Amino acid sequence: MKRKRLTQIFPFLLPIRVWQRKLFYNIGMKFDKNTYSNKFGDLLKYEICNTKTSMINKNSGQDIIYQKNKVDNLKIASKTMNHILIYPGETFSFCYLIKNAKKYGKYKDGLILIDGKIVAKKGGGLCHLSNMLHYLFLMSPLTVIERHGHKMKSFPDPDKTAKQGIDSTISSGWLDLKVKNETNNIYQIDIYFDEEYMYGKILSNKESDVAYVISNENLRYVRQNNKIYEIVDIVRAEIDKNTNMQIKKEKLYSEKVEITYELSKDKNRREVIVMKTKVGIIFGGCSSEYDVSLVSVTSVIKNINKEKYDVVLIGITKQGDFYLYQGDIEKIEKNEWKDDKSCKKITISTNRSDHGIIILDTNEIIKL
Numbered sequence: 414m415k416r417k418r419l420t421q422i423f424p425f426l427l428p429i430r431v432w433q434r435k436l437f438y439n440i441g442m443k444f445d446k447n448t449y450s451n452k453f454g455d456l457l458k459y460e461i462c463n464t465k466t467s468m469i470n471k472n473s474g475q476d477i478i479y480q481k482n483k484v485d486n487l488k489i490a491s492k493t494m495n496h497i498l499i500y501p502g503e504t505f506s507f508c509y510l511i512k513n514a515k516k517y518g519k520y521k522d523g524l525i526l527i528d529g530k531i532v533a534k535k536g537g538g539l540c541h542l543s544n545m546l547h548y549l550f551l552m553s554p555l556t557v558i559e560r561h562g563h564k565m566k567s568f569p570d571p572d573k574t575a576k577q578g579i580d581s582t583i584s585s586g587w588l589d590l591k592v593k594n595e596t597n598n599i600y601q602i603d604i605y606f607d608e609e610y611m612y613g614k615i616l617s618n619k620e621s622d623v624a625y626v627i628s629n630e631n632l633r634y635v636r637q638n639n640k641i642y643e644i645v646d647i648v649r650a651e652i653d654k655n656t657n658m659q660i661k662k663e664k665l666y667s668e669k670v671e672i673t674y675e676l677s678k679d680k681n682r683r684e685v686i687v688m689k690t691k692v693g694i695i696f697g698g699c700s701s702e703y704d705v706s707l708v709s710v711t712s713v714i715k716n717i718n719k720e721k722y723d724v725v726l727i728g729i730t731k732q733g734d735f736y737l738y739q740g741d742i743e744k745i746e747k748n749e750w751k752d753d754k755s756c757k758k759i760t761i762s763t764n765r766s767d768h769g770i771i772i773l774d775t776n777e778i779i780k781l
Contacts, residue, residue: 451509456616459621461614467609470568489518490542497601498599499601503594504592511583520537544581557591558591562582577632578629602616603616622654622655690721693770696726698729735761
């Protein structure tokens with residue numbers, strides 16, 4: 414059972430803890446050597462990118478009033494950063510600016526995710542704004558230096574064409590969305606609304622010859638430990654505006670989020686892959702039990718649940734050399750495995766970040 418936090422046992426301590434975290438976070442920002450954007454100005458001349466997002470999600474499964482409250486919260490929050498100028502060398506911080514929201518009105522109850530449960534809370538729904546801003550930042554020359562994706566997706570996106578994996582959750586004192594301007598140009602955020610959509614733009618004082626296009630690749634749904642996860646690669650292409658030719662294409666990151674709602678029919682048509690647990694099985698060795706080990710491991714390999722486990726075979730010779738073995742199982746019991754062409758000399762990584770084996774010839778890491 415997961416250990417409860419002190420504020421879960423004594424809820425009355427939560428406001429004190431939140432105040433403490435915000436205080437320490439703000440103090441930390443004063444000494445982190447970043448210059449945070451705090452100047453506003455008239456709209457800059459050139460548009461770098463734009464997007465829009467539907468504000469009301471009718472698929473939330475909750476009272477629609479919370480969606481309407483969210484719209485009001487978004488309009489209040491947007492005023493803290495609309496037309497903010499991000500000068501060269503400066504850092505934009507969502508939480509740094511959002512702390513001034515009280516000047517523009519009172520937040521209403523909106524939906525947020527706390528400890529895996531959807532609850533109504535003052536200021537709920539602001540992640541809708543940080544989501545849109547993160548998408549804009551990815552389509553600009555600005556460098557994202559802090560971003561946290563949601564761990565759970567509790568209801569479907571209102572827009573079926575929406576990009577997956579570009580969300581950005583925020584929690585003042587804990588989680589922020591930050592970008593740094595490492596260019597020589599000035600950039601600016603422009604946010605506006607109509608009855609249905611929230612719109613966003615990144616503007617600049619100089620015209621750009623490059624456009625950035627964000628796409629999803631390898632979108633799949635996997636089942637792991639009786640839970641379903643959405644996994645997707647976020648890819649960015651750089652396009653020359655003059656020739657409309659692709660200059661560069663790169664994978665920015667991969668995103669994995671737990672799906673806690675029933676997948677809609679269109680997504681259910683996608684194959685839900687069972688994600689296997691990867692395990693390493695070691696056999697052989699320098700001891701007198703070498704031959705016994707070969708017989709025993711052969712039995713283990715033949716009887717292990719292949720639908721649940723992805724097996725990586727690691728053989729150790731009598732001389733103490735480690736090999737990755739990918740040949741026939743029968744050759745292990747006959748002690749013919751070492752002569753198989755599939756053998757690759759390896760070493761075990763001692764780094765926690767690698768957590769696996771390293772093929773010596775190629776330096777390829779196989780995580781376990």
